[in-house]
Amino acid sequence: MTDRNGRAGPGADTPRPTRSRPARAVDTAAPEQAAAERRPRKLRAMTSRHGSRPTMNDVAAAAGVGLKTVSRVVNGESGVSPAMAARVNAAIAELGFRRNDSARLLRTGRTASIALLLEDIADPFSSALSRAVEDVAAAEGCLLFTGSSGEHPPRERELALAFCARRVDGLVVVPAGDDHSYLLPETASGTPVVFVDRPATGIAADAILSDNAGGAREGVSHLIRHGHRRIGFIGDLPQIHTSAERLRGYREAMAAAGLPVDERWIACGTTDRARVAEAVTRLVGGPEPVTALFTANNRITVAALHRLPRTGGRPALLGFDDLELADLLTPALTVVAQDPAALGTAAASTLFERLAGDRTPPRRIVIPTRLIARGSAESPPPAVR
Amino acid sequence: MTDRNGRAGPGADTPRPTRSRPARAVDTAAPEQAAAERRPRKLRAMTSRHGSRPTMNDVAAAAGVGLKTVSRVVNGESGVSPAMAARVNAAIAELGFRRNDSARLLRTGRTASIALLLEDIADPFSSALSRAVEDVAAAEGCLLFTGSSGEHPPRERELALAFCARRVDGLVVVPAGDDHSYLLPETASGTPVVFVDRPATGIAADAILSDNAGGAREGVSHLIRHGHRRIGFIGDLPQIHTSAERLRGYREAMAAAGLPVDERWIACGTTDRARVAEAVTRLVGGPEPVTALFTANNRITVAALHRLPRTGGRPALLGFDDLELADLLTPALTVVAQDPAALGTAAASTLFERLAGDRTPPRRIVIPTRLIARGSAESPPPAVR
DNA sequence: CTGAAAGCGCTTACAG
DNA sequence: CTGAAAGCGCTTACAG
Incomplete structure (x- = not known):
């Protein structure tokens, strides 16, 4: 993923502006x-x-x-x-x-702007989603505020409330925190909020989600179909909704095939390279290695790709989330792809329907994932080979 | 790059909102x-x-x-x-x-917001730049509008003027058009505009640029140092500033090494896959093939990577712009990397200095590039081998 | 310490 | 067809 540090590079030479507010x-x-x-x-x-x-x-x-x-x-x-x-x-x-449109809009009551709150706009998933939201907003004559929470709940809250204080017409949120009741006064007074990628907690609101469990199930079933029985799962922190759902999909696929799951095959935690590398090494390089690896998001997949060459084994690999150049790797990477643009389009469309007066109960829209077989997951395990 | 079509995917099932303005x-x-x-x-x-x-x-x-x-x-x-x-x-x-901050800000005179106008927020270059701008804005207590021009000059103008009509405190623009004199009234009445990635035309304004010519020169010199004499250049449309500068760097490196340039080695045009594929095939697969290829931006590099396996040759390859997974390709891809985050930081910092009262003449800040040798450009040409 | 008046730049509702 | 008045929700400047 994009390097989030390293910003102290050449640009840091530029003197900082004085902070006269x-x-x-x-x-x-x-x-x-x-x-x-x-x-x-x-x-x-x-x-x-x-x-x-x-x-x-x-x-x-x-x-x-x-x-x-x-x-x-x-x-x-x-x-x-x-x-x-x-x-x-x-x-x-x-x-x-x-x-002066700001003055005009004060009188008019709306602001003709919506806000999008993401984890990190620099992430490919977020930026693709963002573009889709922007396109819908533009078609509605709205300008778009964007903000990155950095997966930091207090920052999410601060940004969301700042947008509400500007009286944006509505809010699309990729939630970082686990309590969104702070938005209750806002939605009660007429600012609609639509959640994407993960559902909100503590508030009844629309949620647009990927078919995380279904996608994981399909991916793991694909590995099973190619002969794998011992399949490792490397996931994000278990409290993250998407992470839990994908693990559920993994378990369901294994159960459906009548395969036992050794809990040591499951490694959930942070997405930093060291943690993932350790998991890869343990799962693949140990005495009873798995023959296939399911990496449950893009960052984990990238980290695993970097580590795998340095482990003894060469397991089948299937990642959740597509990656640019995935088809040019050797072997080409098989993935369960999400559709971030579809998530963004559905979220923004839902928001504008609410703005247009839709008062039906909160919806949950599930966007399908897509299995893209390219080679890394289609080789059978050594024993069967 | 991110697929900019395909947005009619699963999300399209969602009924469109009624367009009651x-x-x-x-x-x-x-x-x-x-x-x-x-x-x-x-x-x-x-x-x-x-x-x-x-x-x-x-x-x-x-x-x-x-x-x-x-x-x-x-x-x-x-x-x-x-x-x-x-x-x-x-x-x-x-x-x-x-x-209501909008009301407060009307009275106060500022809006505590800036706008960022990009080519496409979904592009990794744009989104990395965007995050950097957002971070500086956040430190200044400003919210950020983002908008994508789609490299379409009328849309750029429309968006820029819409942001100015909201009276954003300032504007950061990755220019798409070739005439920005329409912004003269805005800058004259006190809305600072900083251009990034490409300079503006028809207006004296700050510009934050990558060292395009220097980076290309360094990349091509690197190829020459590894024994290449016949080096192809596949670039973007020649009227685009960055494209012209990178071509200039190519020519300078060749000239500095006393090497002749056959004009047939230079293929400038659109970045679509078909056009790049044609150029690759012609340059590599012809009777007098080049032994090395310099691909002058990320999209062209990706297109070339897809095409190369299907040509007879296996030239050295060096790309402008880094790519995620570049180090996992076989061979790993050597690039001249830009620093989009540094561009964004410098642009936003400059903007806030202007807002703080800096009245010095327009600056041009050049952000260095970095050669990252990984393997694809370090093999000598067949004759020398 | 407290608040009535005027104003930010527009639009709305209403009267000529 | 034209415009003076009131108001959007705040802050500024000023008087008690």
């Missing part, structure tokens, strides 16, 4: 500008220069018309005489006026 | 709510229920204090008697009040 409101005002602030409105319109922004009032004054007439012209409303419109447009052009 | 403002108001809107303020505070949002006025009325006192308590200002504060806090808790 109300930066622009204070510092950018040139002396003349500050003076202009104190002048009456009409004078100020004439003095418009660097740093200022003409308002509808300025345009009205310059054109010698009423504020409402400017509003009509700007918004293309009918019922303005050509002469008036021409004068207003001339003033608009001269002053370089552009409507 | 002013959705929430109209539809979500329950009948009681609509009635509440018509009631005088104080009554409304008492009637607060689903869909409404209590305001400071509501809190003031409920607590029986002045509006300003509520403001003081909400913002933690000093000079409020404990008794008053207690009454206000009780009202806040009872009504579930949360300050």
Whole structure:
């Protein structure tokens, strides 16, 4: 996955900005500008220069018309005489006026923006999902805020509440924490929240999920079909919903085939390379090695791929989540692929349906996964070979 | 790269939302709510229920204090008697009040948000850059809008102007178009814009760039050092700044080594697989094949990697941009890596310096690239072998 | 310590 | 066809 440290690289040479909080409101005002602030409105319109922004009032004054007439012209409303419109447009052009949408939206009640809260936008899964959400939002005329929680619950909460404080029209959340009751006041007062990838806890809300158990079941069954009986499972932390579901799929596939599961074959924990490497070595290099490995997410698969060459064995390998270049590895990597774009599309679509007035009970939409056989999981175990 | 089509996958099953534009403002108001809107303020505070949002006025009325006192308590200002504060806090808790930051920011003048305009957030380069920008913004207390232009100039312009209309405090742009003079009024009225990855045209602005020419020069020199004389260059469209710079680096390295360049070795064009495949086949499979290939960006490298096994030759390969799993290919892929996170950090830092009042002339910051030798570019050409 | 008034830049509802 | 008034939910500047 993307390196999340290493950001202190060349860019760190750039001096950090001074942290004067109300930066622009204070510092950018040139002396003349500050003076202009104190002048009456009409004078100020004439003095418009660097740093200022003409308002509808300025345009009205310059054109010698009423504020409402400017509003009509700007918004293309009918019922303005050509002469008036021409004068207003001339003033608009001269002053370089552009409507302040933030002000407009304050009055209107909506903000025409939604927010997407992810684990890490730099992760391929998140970024693919993000693009899909953005596309739906764009079709609805909404702009998109994005924020990364870093899988850190307090940060998720902080960001979510900051978005709500801006009064975004709605929220799409890939939950990091395990208690989302803090969002109850927000949803109660009309801000819809849709959860993706994992369900929320402590709040009844829409959830768009991958078929984690089904996908894992299909993957493990695939290994079994190719003759494997001793199959290792390397997963994420067991308290993570997706992780638990995939383990469930593994167990179900084994049970369905009437195969016993040795609990030592199951290694759940963090996704850091060292932890996964240790698990791989133990499962593959021990005295009673497994003949196949199911790695339950992209980071674990990558870590396992790096470790495997240094273990004695060469087990079949099947990963959850597709990887770029997976087809160019030797052997090419067989995966159970999620569809992050479909998750994002479904989540954003659901959100806009809620915004359009849908009051039906919370839904749970499950997006299917897809087994892509490429070679790494199709070789039989040594004994059968 | 991430599949940008295929979004019609399983998610497409989800019914599309109806496109009623002013959705929430109209539809979500329950009948009681609509009635509440018509009631005088104080009554409304008492009637607060689903869909409404209590305001400071509501809190003031409920607590029986002045509006300003509520403001003081909400913002933690000093000079409020404990008794008053207690009454206000009780009202806040009872009504579930949360300050509307959009309203606050309208009065304040800033929006505490910046926007990032990318080619495609789903691309690993963009998403790594995005995360870095987000981190800097977060440290400055700013939220981040993101938008994808899809390398489509009109869309870039539309998005950029939409962000400016929201009065974002500043803009970070990966330019898609070749004329950014449309941003002149925005920068003139005080919205700073920083360009990343490519410089802007038609406007004097900060630009944060990779050392494209230097990186290409280093990569091609590396190939030359390993005995290659006939080196092919497969690049992006020549009008793209990064593409032209990398080609320049290629030519400079060849010239520095006193090597002639056959113009037929240079294949610039789109990054789609078919076009790259054709170029690879022609360069490698022809009668006078090159012995090494320099692929000038990540998409081209991936396309070439897919094609190469199906050509007769097995040239040395060196790509611009690193790829996940590059080290697990056979042979492992040698690359000139960019540092998208450093680009993002430098861009965002520069933006906040501008916001803090920096009025120095536009800068150009160049982020170094890094050659990572892994094997694919270190084998000598057949003749020397 | 407290709060009424004016204003941020727009739109809504209403009167000419 | 045109515009003055009131208001969106806050903060600023000012008076008690």
